[in-house]
Every structure is written in C-alpha cells, then in structure tokens.
Amino acid sequence: MASAVKANLEKVIALKADLVLVTALTDLQDIETLRKFGIKVEVFQSPKSFKEICSQFIRLGILIGKEEKARRIVLESEQKIKEISSGVKWKKKPRMFFQIGADPLFSVLPNTFMDDYINFFGAENIAKTLKRGSVSREFVIANNPDYIFIVTMGMVGNEEKEIWSRYSNLTASRKKQIHIIESDIACQPTPVTFVQTMEILKKMINE
Secondary structure, eight states: OOOSSSOOHHHHHHTTOSEEEEETTSOHHHHHHHHHTTOEEEEEOOOSSHHHHHHHHHHHHHHTTOHHHHHHHHHHHHHHHHHHHHTOOOSSOOEEEEEEOSSSOEEOOSSSTTHHHHHHTTOEETTTTOSSOBOOHHHHHHHOOSEEEEEEOTHHHHHHHHHHHTOTTSHHHHTTOEEEEEHHHHTOOSHHHHHHHHHHHHHHHTO
C-alpha cells in the first residue's frame, strides 16, 4: 500500500518514469530498488528556508531541462518578497504564533521555511527557543502573541479561531488578529506558493 512516504514500487516501475523525485522520508531500500531498474531518483531534503526553496527549485529546473525558466521564477519571487516585506512597517516588533494543526497543537519552529514568513515581516516567533513543535495552549497564552495564524484546512481552522477568540487576555484576541491560512498554499515549499502566502499574510496584517 502506498502512502506519503511509502511508494507503490510496482506502479512506479510500470510507468517507466525517466525521473522520480523523493523526499528524505522515502525508504532508502525503495530508492535503491528503483535505481536497480534504471530509474533516475533524486532526493530532495525538506527546505529550511526560502533560500533553500529557491535552490531546490533551480535544481529541479536543471533536472527537467527548464533551468532558465526556474531561475526567472526564483528571481521574480525574490523581488516580490522584498516588495511585500517593505510594505509592512511596525512601531514595535510583533510576536507571532503560527499554529499547524489542532490535535495536538504544533507551532512553526525556527530553521524551517515557514519561519521565514515571520522573519521576512520583521516579526518574532514565540516558539523561537523551542526544539520540538508540540506546544500547549498555556504556552501560547504565556507568550501572548500579537498575531495568531492558524495553518489548516476545513472546519478545524474555524473551530480553533473560535477557541482562541475566547481568551480575552490574549493580545491577538483583543485586537482581532487571529487568522486562518490554507495549508495547501502555506505548507507547499515552492517560490510561487511562498510569495502567495506572504501576500495573504500582508493583507491580514494590514486589515
């Protein structure tokens, strides 16, 4: 049975692909099996920053013979990020909580590409000292973020927004700065989706 990290090797081999892209989570034995069948396999690590996203995108462009186009997209994305970032000004550096999922509660951590959403806006991640993403509501309340961004899909986001809104002692709650972001955009590590997420965040911040 195939899954996000376990490939259906028979189907992949039957497709006679010229190139297979895998993540670091893919079973090494599966990778070797594909290579034994003469299939080129390229491993992409999870990017830790926007810079790494761009590097990987260019690498992909080279692999599929689209290097020039990939470099153009990266350059355009870098320029847009600068424009978006410069369009937000703070009197005081705000504190942000990026929530991923709800049960359990997870925070975006430092040295991840999603942390760059916070960095590029000149804000502070309330989880900046954490090594593990799992957090409690008490942790969030104690760190009192100015903004809460809930990265999820469907009803879960609305439910979480309602829960956080009940905490009237939270700055984000008082200032109505609790927002929902679709995970299918924010969690996709490409230059284009990164820019799209930054544009969405800017609109939310400037509301």
